[in-house]
Amino acid sequence: MKHILTALAILLSISLFSQKVSISGSIKDKTNGEDLIGVNVLIKELPGTGAASNVYGFYSVSLEPGTYTLMYRFVGYQTIEETITLTQNVVKNIELSPESEILEEFKVTAEKDDENIKSNEISTIKFNPKEIETIPVLFGEKDVLKTVTLLPGVKSAGEGNSGFFVRGGGADQNLILLDEAPVYNASHLLGFFSVFNSDALKDINLVKGGMPAQYGGRVSSVMDIKMKEGNSKGLSMTGGIGTISSKLTIEAPIVKDKGSFLISARRTYADIFLRFAPDTSIRDSRLYFYDLNLKANYSISEKDRIFVSGYFGRDNFSFGESFGFDWGNATGTVRWNHIYNSKLFSNTSVIFSDYKYRINIGAAGFSFGSNIRDWNFKQDFQWFANDKHNVKFGINAIYHTFSPGEIEVEEGAPISDDDVQQSFGIEGAAYIMDEFKVSSLFNIVYGIRYSNYGAMGPGDIYSYDEEGDVVDTTTYSSGQFYQWYHNLEPRIAMNYIVNDVSSIKASYARNNQYVHLLSNSTSGSPTDIWLPCSNNIQPQQSDQVTLGYFRNFKKNMFELSVEGYYKWLDRLIDYRTGAQTNFNDFVEGDLLYGSGKAYGVELLFRKKKGDFTGWIGYTLSRSLRQVDGVNNGNWYPARQDRIHDISVVTMYSFSERVAASASWVYYTGDAITFPSGKYEMNGVVYNYYTERNGYRMPNYHRIDLGVTLYGKKFKTSIDPDTGNEIKKEKKFQSNWNFSVYNAYARENAYQINFEENADTGQTEAVQLSLFKAIPSITYSFNF
Numbered sequence: 001m002k003h004i005l006t007a008l009a010i011l012l013s014i015s016l017f018s019q020k021v022s023i024s025g026s027i028k029d030k031t032n033g034e035d036l037i038g039v040n041v042l043i044k045e046l047p048g049t050g051a052a053s054n055v056y057g058f059y060s061v062s063l064e065p066g067t068y069t070l071m072y073r074f075v076g077y078q079t080i081e082e083t084i085t086l087t088q089n090v091v092k093n094i095e096l097s098p099e100s101e102i103l104e105e106f107k108v109t110a111e112k113d114d115e116n117i118k119s120n121e122i123s124t125i126k127f128n129p130k131e132i133e134t135i136p137v138l139f140g141e142k143d144v145l146k147t148v149t150l151l152p153g154v155k156s157a158g159e160g161n162s163g164f165f166v167r168g169g170g171a172d173q174n175l176i177l178l179d180e181a182p183v184y185n186a187s188h189l190l191g192f193f194s195v196f197n198s199d200a201l202k203d204i205n206l207v208k209g210g211m212p213a214q215y216g217g218r219v220s221s222v223m224d225i226k227m228k229e230g231n232s233k234g235l236s237m238t239g240g241i242g243t244i245s246s247k248l249t250i251e252a253p254i255v256k257d258k259g260s261f262l263i264s265a266r267r268t269y270a271d272i273f274l275r276f277a278p279d280t281s282i283r284d285s286r287l288y289f290y291d292l293n294l295k296a297n298y299s300i301s302e303k304d305r306i307f308v309s310g311y312f313g314r315d316n317f318s319f320g321e322s323f324g325f326d327w328g329n330a331t332g333t334v335r336w337n338h339i340y341n342s343k344l345f346s347n348t349s350v351i352f353s354d355y356k357y358r359i360n361i362g363a364a365g366f367s368f369g370s371n372i373r374d375w376n377f378k379q380d381f382q383w384f385a386n387d388k389h390n391v392k393f394g395i396n397a398i399y400h401t402f403s404p405g406e407i408e409v410e411e412g413a414p415i416s417d418d419d420v421q422q423s424f425g426i427e428g429a430a431y432i433m434d435e436f437k438v439s440s441l442f443n444i445v446y447g448i449r450y451s452n453y454g455a456m457g458p459g460d461i462y463s464y465d466e467e468g469d470v471v472d473t474t475t476y477s478s479g480q481f482y483q484w485y486h487n488l489e490p491r492i493a494m495n496y497i498v499n500d501v502s503s504i505k506a507s508y509a510r511n512n513q514y515v516h517l518l519s520n521s522t523s524g525s526p527t528d529i530w531l532p533c534s535n536n537i538q539p540q541q542s543d544q545v546t547l548g549y550f551r552n553f554k555k556n557m558f559e560l561s562v563e564g565y566y567k568w569l570d571r572l573i574d575y576r577t578g579a580q581t582n583f584n585d586f587v588e589g590d591l592l593y594g595s596g597k598a599y600g601v602e603l604l605f606r607k608k609k610g611d612f613t614g615w616i617g618y619t620l621s622r623s624l625r626q627v628d629g630v631n632n633g634n635w636y637p638a639r640q641d642r643i644h645d646i647s648v649v650t651m652y653s654f655s656e657r658v659a660a661s662a663s664w665v666y667y668t669g670d671a672i673t674f675p676s677g678k679y680e681m682n683g684v685v686y687n688y689y690t691e692r693n694g695y696r697m698p699n700y701h702r703i704d705l706g707v708t709l710y711g712k713k714f715k716t717s718i719d720p721d722t723g724n725e726i727k728k729e730k731k732f733q734s735n736w737n738f739s740v741y742n743a744y745a746r747e748n749a750y751q752i753n754f755e756e757n758a759d760t761g762q763t764e765a766v767q768l769s770l771f772k773a774i775p776s777i778t779y780s781f782n783f
Contacts, residue, residue, distance in 0.1 A: 020386060023090045024060035024342040027053045027072065030095035033232030033257060036074055037203050038126075039096065040115070044069035044081070048440030049387050055203075055226060056305075056337055058345050060384035072096060075115070076130075089342045091302075114556050120435060120443045120495045122505040123209035123546050123563060125151055129198040134651055134661040136706030136739035138192065140242045140776035144204050144225070145186060145194040150647040150663060152602035152617040153208050153563070155640060158670070158700075159750055159770050161191035165640040166208050167567055168598025168623030169220025172517030173540070176223045179295070179309045181331035184355035184372055185526055188289040188315055189268075195313045195329060199238050199249040200264035200293035202228045209546040209565055210493040210507025213433040213447035214380065214392055219511045219542035219569065227309055229297050230260030240780040244268050259298030266291040286324075289315040307335040315526070318360070324367075327357035327526040343384045351376035356403075357526045365410035368583065371403040372515075372530045392447075393432040400425045400515070404529045405583040420585055425532045426454045427514050433491065441497045449489040453514040453533050454481045461535055468576060468589035483535045487512045502551045513540040516573055518581040529582060536588040541570045559606040569596035574627045594627030596638065614650035621645070631692040637671035639693060644668045657710045662703060669697035675754060678763060687754065698749045698767075706739035734781040745772040 027039045035057030042050040043061065045068055053059040061070075065087050072080040077096040084090065125148060132147045149156040149164050157163035163171035163186075176183045178196070186195050203226040207215065215222045231251035239248040247266035254260055267290040275283050295309040314328030332352040339345055353376065358369035380394035405420030433447025457476030465471050476482050493507035516537060519528040533539050548563035572594050575581070579590035600621025607613050623638040630636070645667040653659045674695040675687035711734040714727045742748075747769040755766050 020062040020064055021086050021089050022060050022062045022342040022384070023070070023084065023086060023092050024058070024339075024384070025091050025093040026057045027059060027074075027094045027096065028057055029077075030097045031233065032236065032251070033253075033260060034202060034229055036077070036096060037226070039072055039074040039077075039094075042071040042073060044071055046387075048437065051384065051390065054345065054382055056345075056347070058337075058339070058382075060343055060345075062343070062384065062386040091342070114500070114552055116550050116559055116561065117497065117501065117503045117552060118495075120445050120493055120505075121210075122493055122495070122507050122548050123153070123207065123565070125154070125206040125208070126204070128203055129201050132198070134659050134706060134708050134737070135649065135663060136661055136704035136741065138741045138771075138774065138776075139244050140737055140739050140778035141193055141245065142198040143194050144196050144198060144201065148204070148206055148223075150617065150649055150665065151615075152604050152619045152645070152647075153565075153600075153621075154206070155619075155642055155645055155667065156665075157191070157640075159748060161187070163187070163191065165623075166206075166221035167544070167565055167600065168596070168621060168638065168640065169542075169567075169569075170517075170638075170640065173218050173220035173513060173542075174223060175215065175218035175221070176225070178225050178311055178331055179227050179307075179333045180335070180349050180378065181311070181333050181351045181353045181376070182217075182374060183311075183329055183331065184353070184530060185327065185329060185528075187526070188291075188313070193289070195291060195311075196225060197247055197249075197264055197266045197291045197293060199240070199247055199266075200227050200262065200295075202226045209509065209544050209563075209567075211491065211509045211511060212392075212445065212493075213431040213449045213489070213491045214394065216396075216429050216431070216449050216451050216489060216511060217427065217513060217515075219513045219540050227293060227295050228262050229307075230262035230295060232257055232260035236783065238780075238782040240778055242778040243776040244270060254296065254298055259296070261296040262293065264291075264293040284320045286316050286318045289313065303339040305337040307333070307337070309333045309335075320362075322361075322363040324360035324362065325358070325526075328355070330354045345382040345384075347378075347380045349376075349378040349380075351378065359527070366408065368405065368407045370405060370527070370529050370582075371401075373401045373403075375399045388437045390435040391432070392434075394430070396429040398427040400427060400532055402530060402532055404531065404587075407583070420583055421459050423459065423532050423534070424456045425514070426456065428452045428454075443495045444492070445494075446492045447490075449491065450487070451489060451512055451514075452484065452486045453539060455483040455532060455534050456481045462586065462588065464536060464586075464589040468586075470586060470589065483533070485512075485514065485533055485539050487539065487541070501553070501556075502549070505546075505548045505550065507544075507546045509544055511542050511544075513542075516540065518573070518587065527582065531587070534588065537573070537591065538571045538593070540572060543568045557607060557609045559604070559608065561602075561604045563602045565598075565600060565602075567598040569598070572596050572625060572627070574625070574630055576629065592627050592629045594625060594630070596623070596625045598623040598638075611653045612650070613652075614648070616649075617645075617647045619645040634691075636692040636694070639670050639672065641671045641693070642668045656713055659708045659710070661706045661708075664701070664703045666699065666701040669699050669749070671695070672697055672752075674752070674765075685756075697752065700748045702742040702746050702748065703744055704739065704741050705743045706737060708735050708737045710735045732781065732783040734779070737776075737778040737780065739776050739778075741774040741776070742771055743773055747772065 027036045037055050039053040041059050051059050051061045067085045069083050072094050137143050137146050148154050153167050155165040157171055176186050205224045207222050232253045235252045237250050245268040249264040251262050268288045271286045271288045291313040293311055297307045299305045310332040312330050316326045318324035334350045336348045353374040356371035360367040376398045378396045383391040385391055402423040429451045431449040436444045457480045458478040461474050462470045463472040489510040491509045495505045497503045514533045516531050517528050544567040546565045551560045574592045576590045603618045606615035623641040624635045625638050626635045647665045649663045651661040671693035672695055673693055676690040677688040679688050715730050717726050719726050749767045750770045751768040753766050754763050757764050
């Protein structure tokens with residue numbers, strides 16, 4: 001490790017002797033002022049030289065003094081070419097127009113889209129909400145989490161669950177960020193929908209492997225979601241009325257071209273119809289969820305910009321006064337962007353995240369719940385050192401508060417009001433990474449991340465023997481640390497460009513995870529609880545290697561990628577037989593620890609141009625676990641061990657006003673533990689179990705269909721001077737979407753229960769299915 005750090009320091013120091021000048025600035029959407037992420041800034045005279053705009057639209061390119069032709073290129077936007085003479089550092093801000101508009105002041109050219117070949121990124125999925133508008137989904141709700149599971153390496157946690165598995169990892173091993181704030185439970189309606197309102201989102205980036213050093217804290221993946229900034233050019237509104245929910249988004253300038261805001265709200269209205277029920281107890285019931293996204297930004301000066309964003313969402317279900325269940329997330333982020341000079345960009349963030357659930361048993365006079373709350377500070381720098389080195393470095397500190405069990409009781413309630421003890425801790429990290437352009441054909445991204453976790457009081461800390469019984473108790477005061485963990489996490493990714501249409505990429509990354517989700521359910525639920533590392537629970541750790549081949553065909557109309565991966569997992573958590581994970585002060589004694597491995601091959605064939613677009617994805621994989629005390633110490637399949645996973649997504653544009661889409665999915669049934677037989681003891685019949693996850697649920701498959709009808713997008717008029725027809729885009733746009741989820745009404749298994757037949761006395765497997773065919777209609781508009 002010492003040699004790695006030394007080599008990193010030597011490579012970075014080279015840039016200090018550079019005599020080059022730089023051109024830098026920000027890149028925005030001309031129509032609404034949104035920052036554009038990942039715009040390629042290329043130098044026509046120097047193939048292989050250039051940069052990409054960061055998540056705030058900032059770019060910087062270092063060059064020898066001279067005259068150059070700069071090309072600003074981004075998918076879905078018109079490419080700008082501009083000639084500039086550099087004798088000193090220059091600031092050049094650019095606005096790009098969508099492809100539908102015509103630019104007169106710049107030369108516009110059509111460039112091939114080969115970023116999958118030239119980019120250093122491997123095992124990464126990127127898209128924006130516009131790309132998923134026509135894909136059919138349940139109840140017509142556009143859902144980024146559901147859509148991402150249609151791609152290789154990402155598997156749905158099943159119907160009635162918005163969780164997902166990435167390359168054999170668990171649902172809790174994915175870090176989900178919304179404007180840098182962790183979202184601990186991303187589901188609505190017990191998992192049927194995610195918390196992300198697509199109208200408020202700008203960019204989604206999922207990293208499955210080769211995780212860059214600025215990310216950490218989870219051992220499987222990171223999903224980084226950015227909210228829109230808001231329209232800084234003028235007032236705009238977007239909305240929709242769907243089968244079970246409606247939404248509205250408002251964007252407007254605070255000061256034109258200097259600041260803007262966004263307000264986006266969504267709510268279901270199933271509870272409105274309950275008010276018309278003849279039964280008074282049903283009329284008093286509630287069943288809804290809501291989301292509220294808020295964001296504002298303002299440029300204080302040419303070098304300083306402030307962002308404030310927040311998310312508030314909650315589910316509420318109650319049956320009169322006798323029972324209530326609600327859960328939700330609240331996040332807040334305050335960020336300060338500062339440009340120190342043409343090469344050094346800084347972002348400082350203060351972040352708040354809170355997830356809690358509450359269950360009210362009104363009939364019994366008590367309520368209980370759980371809560372996790374974070375305060376987070378981040379400082380990130382990006383140094384555009386020269387044309388070969390782009391360096392990122394920073395620090396991060398999170399203060400965690402875990403409340404695994406909070407109980408409130410009324411007088412006369414049948415239980416005590418003893419809360420489960422809280423846990424506290426500080427999670428820290430520091431990182432540095434360098435994107436090094438070794439040559440025009442070979443790029444390398446390498447770095448290292450140092451992470452730690454300190455568990456702290458106040459509280460009683462228990463030690464357990466091998467049987468899970470308490471053998472010692474130590475009391476610690478507030479702020480007193482009782483356990484520290486320290487880890488180094490090297491990261492490296494390489495890209496060798498074989499030719500203009502193909503490349504080979506490879507990566508290695510180590511990750512550590514200091515918070516853990518405890519669940520007794522197979523599908524996950526809002527009542528699952530999070531626990532931190534302690535003197536008993538060690539951090540989970542993963543090491544993953546990936547090798548991929550990427551190839552384009554027919555002038556980049558078709559893309560093919562093949563990726564193979566192998567992941568080692570250590571210190572995974574499982575449970576003793578009969579473990580009680582909720583409201584248990586001694587839950588750590590019920591935990592077992594083991595290792596895992598996951599490996600597979602992912603294939604993706606995609607057509608991305610023309611009237612007919614879509615992709616075919618296939619994953620062949622295994623995910624296995626080994627835990628002492630489980631399955632006689634033998635390896636067994638993890639629940640998410642799906643050997644085959646296939647998705648076919650097609651979209652066809654018949655005209656400017658009619659588009660159709662279809663998606664078909666198939667995957668191997670989840671591994672599950674079923675009874676192998678039964679036996680009788682003292683007149684009581686018991687199920688007999690053998691191996692862990694030795695059986696399979698039935699294989700899953702369905703097809704979803706959708707049609708979108710657009711209103712007229714353009715209006716025509718006659719130029720009085722020339723007599724020519726003028727075609728102008730209408731300000732008000734609308735569409736109707738008609739979709740059918742599970743169109744051939746496949747009864748996929750949600751649960752299988754074993755029940756005794758009253759007539760024959762035989763035990764039968766009874767399958768529970770959630771959905772057959774579900775049609776939906778959604779009306780959307782924007783202006």
